[in-house]
Amino acid sequence: MKHAKHTTKPTAAPELPSEVRPGQSIELLKELHILTRDGKLNQDSRRKLKQVYHLYNFIEPLLKDVRDEKPGVTLVDHGAGKSYLGFILYDLFFKGLDDGSHIYGIETREELVQKSTELAARLGFTGMSFLPLSVAESTTSSKLPPTIDIVTALHACNTATDDAIDFALKKKAKHMVLVPCCQAEVATVLRKNKGKDLGRSALTEIWRHPIHTREFGSQVTNVLRCLQLEAHGYQVTVTELVGWEHSMKNELIVATYKNLPRRRPTERLQEVMAELGLDEMKQRFYTPVTAD
Numbered sequence: 001m002k003h004a005k006h007t008t009k010p011t012a013a014p015e016l017p018s019e020v021r022p023g024q025s026i027e028l029l030k031e032l033h034i035l036t037r038d039g040k041l042n043q044d045s046r047r048k049l050k051q052v053y054h055l056y057n058f059i060e061p062l063l064k065d066v067r068d069e070k071p072g073v074t075l076v077d078h079g080a081g082k083s084y085l086g087f088i089l090y091d092l093f094f095k096g097l098d099d100g101s102h103i104y105g106i107e108t109r110e111e112l113v114q115k116s117t118e119l120a121a122r123l124g125f126t127g128m129s130f131l132p133l134s135v136a137e138s139t140t141s142s143k144l145p146p147t148i149d150i151v152t153a154l155h156a157c158n159t160a161t162d163d164a165i166d167f168a169l170k171k172k173a174k175h176m177v178l179v180p181c182c183q184a185e186v187a188t189v190l191r192k193n194k195g196k197d198l199g200r201s202a203l204t205e206i207w208r209h210p211i212h213t214r215e216f217g218s219q220v221t222n223v224l225r226c227l228q229l230e231a232h233g234y235q236v237t238v239t240e241l242v243g244w245e246h247s248m249k250n251e252l253i254v255a256t257y258k259n260l261p262r263r264r265p266t267e268r269l270q271e272v273m274a275e276l277g278l279d280e281m282k283q284r285f286y287t288p289v290t291a292d
Helices: 026-031 043-069 084-094 110-123 135-140 160-170 185-192 202-207 210-231 263-275
Strands: 074-078 102-106 128-131 150-154 175-179 234-240 251-257
Touching (some): 043 084, 043 175, 074 084, 084 102, 135 160, 160 175, 160 210, 210 251
Parallel strands (some): 074 102, 074 150
């Protein structure tokens, strides 16, 4: 009597969460702890993925804009940390490009640089490099090209955002994407000069109390940054990172070089600094030698 043959059906691949985009590297999402080892999303990682996609929606048009003009996109991510942003950008946009496009992650912590380098090698992301440098050091480093297309800096603390702007200006970047973090330098100068400024104008009441000094200093810092970028010919948009409500630092500054008139923003920048007693910070928020 012949026995019926039993055939084993192949096990179906686990269904991925609907939030994961087609073609994304599942291994990468697991390494970034966005997906669990069994390919699931928990509440925290779902929020994290939403944030990353939201930010990618701002950056993708800038990447396409550069590629419309020339082959090969160079992007530098300052204060890269674990390089979440760089890896996601590479996975969603750079992967498969064979035109010399490259992402550079700049991070001072060497252990994170090493881990990111190992992960990129394991994933076959050959167009990624990671350098153990401060933002300021990267400006003069021979390991980076003389010009860069796009500069990103997410939550680069205090003056690191200003160093990233300086880097972008000197590298003639076409686009900048900045999410400023804690800003103390302007508040420190306001606090130092508070005594002599209080009787000068009623507006000094805005930063008379210490907590207001800190908050107003943070606000003014970003205003000065935007005016500085405009004084260098950039078109600036300031918006909010929706979905980052758990963080107070959710202001997004996007700047695109348009060779716009420089005289007016240069004058306004100088006037604001003079009015607030911040003239000693002219070197930080520098403008072109000549404004049209």
